[in-house]
Amino acid sequence: MAGLSFDLIALQLFAGLALGAIYVLFAIGLSLIFGMLTVVNFAHGAFYMVGAYVGLYLISIGGNFWICLVAVPIAIGLFGLAVERVLIRPLYGRGIDYPLLLTFGLSYVMVECVRIAFGKTGYPFDTPEVLQGAVDIGVGYFPLYRLFVIGATAVVLLALWLFLEKTSFGLIIRAGARDPQIVRVLGVDVSKMWLIVFGIGTAIAGFAGLLAAPLQGAIPEMGGTILAEAFVVTVVGGMGSIGGAVLAGLLVGVVVSMTSLFAPEMAKVSIFALMAIVLIVRPQGFFGRAGLMS
Amino acid sequence: MTETPQSIKQPAAATGSWYEFATRHRASIVAAVILVFPLVMPFTALAVNILIYGLYALGFNLVFGYLGLLSFGHAALFGTGAYLCGIAIVHFGWPWYAAIAAGVAGGLLMALLIGVLAIRTRGIYFAMVTMALSQCVYYLFYQAVDLTGGENGLRGINVRTIDLFGLRIDFINPMIRYYVIAAFVIAAFFVMSRILASPFGAVIEAVRENEMRARASGYDVTLTRLLTFVLSGGFCGLAGALQALHLSIVPIEILHYETSGLVVMIALLGGMGTFFGPMVGAAVFLVLENVVSVWTVHWQLIVGAIFIACVLFFPAGIWGTLIARGRR
Numbered sequence: 001m002a003g004l005s006f007d008l009i010a011l012q013l014f015a016g017l018a019l020g021a022i023y024v025l026f027a028i029g030l031s032l033i034f035g036m037l038t039v040v041n042f043a044h045g046a047f048y049m050v051g052a053y054v055g056l057y058l059i060s061i062g063g064n065f066w067i068c069l070v071a072v073p074i075a076i077g078l079f080g081l082a083v084e085r086v087l088i089r090p091l092y093g094r095g096i097d098y099p100l101l102l103t104f105g106l107s108y109v110m111v112e113c114v115r116i117a118f119g120k121t122g123y124p125f126d127t128p129e130v131l132q133g134a135v136d137i138g139v140g141y142f143p144l145y146r147l148f149v150i151g152a153t154a155v156v157l158l159a160l161w162l163f164l165e166k167t168s169f170g171l172i173i174r175a176g177a178r179d180p181q182i183v184r185v186l187g188v189d190v191s192k193m194w195l196i197v198f199g200i201g202t203a204i205a206g207f208a209g210l211l212a213a214p215l216q217g218a219i220p221e222m223g224g225t226i227l228a229e230a231f232v233v234t235v236v237g238g239m240g241s242i243g244g245a246v247l248a249g250l251l252v253g254v255v256v257s258m259t260s261l262f263a264p265e266m267a268k269v270s271i272f273a274l275m276a277i278v279l280i281v282r283p284q285g286f287f288g289r290a291g292l293m294s
Numbered sequence: 295m296t297e298t299p300q301s302i303k304q305p306a307a308a309t310g311s312w313y314e315f316a317t318r319h320r321a322s323i324v325a326a327v328i329l330v331f332p333l334v335m336p337f338t339a340l341a342v343n344i345l346i347y348g349l350y351a352l353g354f355n356l357v358f359g360y361l362g363l364l365s366f367g368h369a370a371l372f373g374t375g376a377y378l379c380g381i382a383i384v385h386f387g388w389p390w391y392a393a394i395a396a397g398v399a400g401g402l403l404m405a406l407l408i409g410v411l412a413i414r415t416r417g418i419y420f421a422m423v424t425m426a427l428s429q430c431v432y433y434l435f436y437q438a439v440d441l442t443g444g445e446n447g448l449r450g451i452n453v454r455t456i457d458l459f460g461l462r463i464d465f466i467n468p469m470i471r472y473y474v475i476a477a478f479v480i481a482a483f484f485v486m487s488r489i490l491a492s493p494f495g496a497v498i499e500a501v502r503e504n505e506m507r508a509r510a511s512g513y514d515v516t517l518t519r520l521l522t523f524v525l526s527g528g529f530c531g532l533a534g535a536l537q538a539l540h541l542s543i544v545p546i547e548i549l550h551y552e553t554s555g556l557v558v559m560i561a562l563l564g565g566m567g568t569f570f571g572p573m574v575g576a577a578v579f580l581v582l583e584n585v586v587s588v589w590t591v592h593w594q595l596i597v598g599a600i601f602i603a604c605v606l607f608f609p610a611g612i613w614g615t616l617i618a619r620g621r622r
Contacts, residue, residue, distance in 0.1 A: 040418050090606060096418050097364045101562065102605040104555060108598030116592060224551060228429040231422035239419065265437055272430030276411055279423065283414040 010139040012261045013254060018146035020253020021153035022215075025208035026226055027233040027245040028160065029201035035177045035240035036197045038096055039088060043103040044205050044230070045223025046110035051076050051206030052213040052222065053114055056123055065128035068210055069152075076206025077199045084198035089191065107223065114220045122219030131214075149211050156204065157246065164242075173197060177240070232275045238288025247286060313620065320569045321487035325480040327573075329473075338468040340584055342475055344577045346537050349479045351560040351572030352486055353401075353529025358558070359567030360490065361522045362502030367408055367424030369553035370431040371527040373544075374404040375534025380448045380544045381441055390453050394478070394535045401531015402524055404431065409523040413516055425551055432549040447545040451538055465539075475536050482529055487569070489525065498522050559601050565611030574613045 026048060033041050041047075054075050055068040063071070087106065091098045127145045134141040164170035176183045176193055184190045209222070216222070233252050237244030252271050260267035278285060316323060328345065335341040354368050378400030382393040408431075412423040435442045442448050456463040456474060465471055489495050500508040501518050509515050538544050547553065564575020586596050608615060 034418075038418070040422065087602065087606070094609070097421075098605055098609065100364065100418065100421060101558065102602055104558070105598045105601035105605060108555075108594045108601070110598075112592050112595035112598065116595070225429075228426050228551065231426045235415070235419065235423060235426070268433040269430055269437075272426060272433075275423070275426055279411050279414050 007139040009258075009261070011142060012257050014137065014139075014142055014150075015146065016254035016257030017250060018149045018215075018253070019257055020250035021150050022208055022212045022226075023230060023233050023252050024246050024249030025153055025156060025204055025211070026230045027237065027249050028157070028242050029204040029208070030230055031234055031237070031240055031242055031245045032204075033198055033201040034234075035242075036173065037088075037092075037099075037194050039099040039103070039198075040096075041103050041198075041201070042100055042227070043083075043107040043110060044202070045225075045227035046107040047076055047080060047202045047205040047223075048209035048212070048226060049218070049220060049223035050079070050110060050114060051209030052125065052218040053118055054206065055210040055213055056118070056125060056218055059126075065131075069207070072210045073203040073207040076209075077203030080202025081195060081199040083202070084195050088198070089195075092191075092194075111220050111223070118220070120220065122217050122222075124217045125213035127214040145214055149215070152211060156207065160200075160204075160242070169196075229271060232271050234285075235275050236278045236285055238285030241285070241287035244285055244287035321480075321484045324483045324570065324573065328476050328480055328483075332469065332472050337584075338472050340580060342468070342472050342540055344573075344580050345472070345475055345479045346533050346540060347557075347560060347580060348573040348576035349482055349536070350530055350533035351557050351564065351576050352482065353526045353533060354557045355561050355566060355568075355572045356486070356489075356498075356526040356529065357523055358561050359565075359571070360495070360498050360502065361519060363519065363523075364418075364421045364558070365412075365424040365523075365526075366421045366551065366554050366558065367412070367426075367428030367431075368526075368530055368557050369549050369551060370408060370424075370428035371401045371405050371530035372534040372537070372553060372557070373435070373549035374431065375401040375531030376538040376544045376548055377435060377442055377448060377534075378531075379535035380451045380538040383451050383453065383538075384448060385441065390456055390539065394532065394539070397535025397538065398528050398531045401527040401529070401534060403527075404531070405524045405527020406520075409520045409527075413520050413523065425554065428549070428554055429551060432546075432551075435549055436546055442544075442546070445546055447543050448538075449543050451542045451544070453539055453542075471540070475540065478532060478536060482532060486529065490569070494518075494521075559597065561611075562601070562604055562609075563611055565614030565617070568611070568613045568617060571611055571613040575611065578612060 026044065030041060030044050033039055033044075051072050055065075055072050058068050058071060059065070083106065087102055088099050091102060131145040131148050134143050135147065136142075137147070164174060172183065172188055172193060176188070176190055180190050183193075209218075212222075212226075229252065233245060233248045236252065237246075237248030252274065255270050255274055256267050259270040263270075331344075332338050332341045335344075350368075350372050353371070354365070357363050357365050357368075375397035379393045379397035382388040382396040383390070388396065408424060408427045411427060412420055415423050436444055438444070453465050456465050463470060463474065465474065490498075497508065497513050497518055500511070500513065501515050505515055508518075534548070537548070560575040560579050561572055562575070563579055564573065565571030582600075583593060583597075587593050590596070604611070610618060
């Protein structure tokens with residue numbers, strides 16, 4: 001452990017935050033959808049993956065990364081709207097497992113469609129030129145793109161927070177998460193709200209996939225792994241809690257990054273150990289409302 | 295699941311006598327079907343697969359259909375059974391029967407470990423936690439290269455002959471292999487039928503139907519869930535052990551979460567919470583896979599679409615729908 005300086009650990013911490021930022025984006029979409037619709041979106045990983053591939057396609061026909069940052073969430077969000085309207089809406093009121101099973105089947109279809117369109121092997125995804133290289137952040141040089149990922153996540157979180165807390169529509173969403181029946185009685189069209197929330201959640205998943213692509217490339221199976229890890233994030237943070245998703249996402253990112261520094265072979269297992277500890281000590285997670293799942 | 299299809303145990307008065315007869319002798323009927331099955335199937339290898347996946351789905355259905363908990367981590371139970379059986383033969387030179395016992399024990403133990411953690415959560419959490427924990431098991435086996443062969447899978451599980459009371463049986467012959475495996479599967483079906491018919495089986499369904507009422511009646515709901523999950527692990531461990539003997543190799547993909555998803559699909563397709571459903575589901579699913587794979591490599595697209603259609607239009611599954619029709 002002689003070579004482990006403070007700077008190295010601090011740099012690894014930042015790398016963990018960048019990784020955690022992707023988890024946060026993925027998990028808040030999942031959490032937002034669950035909190036409102038009580039739907040566990042098993043296709044969330046597939047939306048994430050399609051986000052990366054749509055970005056890849058847009059760049060191949062001459063777009064640039066900045067256009068993608070706007071176009072990808074819109075495209076994936078629209079697709080999400082269609083999925084909710086056509087496939088998930090008929091299942092409301094039929095038991096909590098059915099939407100989960102349906103989205104699981106949907107993830108198979110989406111992954112296979114991407115394989116048909118783009119082939120089975122993955123593609124590298126070039127980091128945009130402006131964001132290549134590294135900058136000095138005081139403790140050492142840190143890849144600029146990862147800094148950008150952290151920044152972009154912060155912007156999305158801020159926008160989401162403003163939307164939920166400061167707009168009248170956000171107020172309805174928060175009320176609907178607490179008690180959809182009362183909101184319906186007050187004359188609000190809850191199904192339209194659910195549609196929009198599903199669209200927002202999937203749009204964020206697509207955005208996360210696009211952000212993750214330059215870090216790890218794009219392969220059709222990229223959604224499956226992060227889905228299991230995002231479940232850890234939601235269990236640790238508390239299902240349906242956005243604040244919990246943010247905190248737990250960053251924590252999971254840092255845990256992965258720190259264990260890969262000290263014990264690389266345990267990096268993948270460490271986050272599940274974290275989940276096991278949380279399940280034993282506090283089964284509802286950091287900010288989970290006890291009784292929400294019953 | 296709140297609206298699971300009607301389970302088989304219904305008051306006999308409302309149904310025909312043939313139905314009552316079929317329910318009483320359900321395990322014997324399964325045994326008869328399994329014994330005749332390879333004679334009508336064109337490929338014995340496919341028939342063996344159907345047996346093994348049917349058994350896997352039978353174990354899964356105990357948790358999903360009868361207990362009402364959706365697990366997305368059963369690959370860990372199936373895979374642990376396969377790996378322990380294989381490791382016992384390859385690394386320790388155990389005889390085949392001891393290796394199968396090791397597989398069953400592995401399934402039980404893994405189910406206990408996962409169950410203790412996952413049972414602490416409720417409802418929809420259960421699916422997420424079991425999936426995450428099985429992913430953890432995948433990584434653990436992936437990294438234990440010395441024991442499991444890691445990415446290449448565990449090779450060299452060669453069981454050529456099976457010694458039975460001085461009788462040497464040729465395990466290479468596909469027909470004989472089928473009947474050896476069938477013996478275990480039939481035994482498992484009898485055990486399952488016994489469990490479901492026991493008072494404990496009634497408690498399992500009581501917990502599914504109304505947790506509060508079961509608790510108020512003095513049953514330990516948490517313990518019932520854990521015990522059921524562990525029992526399910528035993529069946530899946532056996533299925534995994536048989537799979538290891540059948541394939542002579544344990545691929546790492548056996549622990550992949552798609553193996554968990556596969557059994558969910560088979561159980562739903564066949565009819566969750568029905569006795570014959572898992573076998574019917576496994577047969578239809580695997581035959582369909584065989585047929586479709588002939589003309590397209592994009593089998594997953596078809597699977598996903600069929601599964602979506604099942605969830606939307608046939609949530610009771612093939613066998614569940616047939617039962618509902620027959621009872622009318």
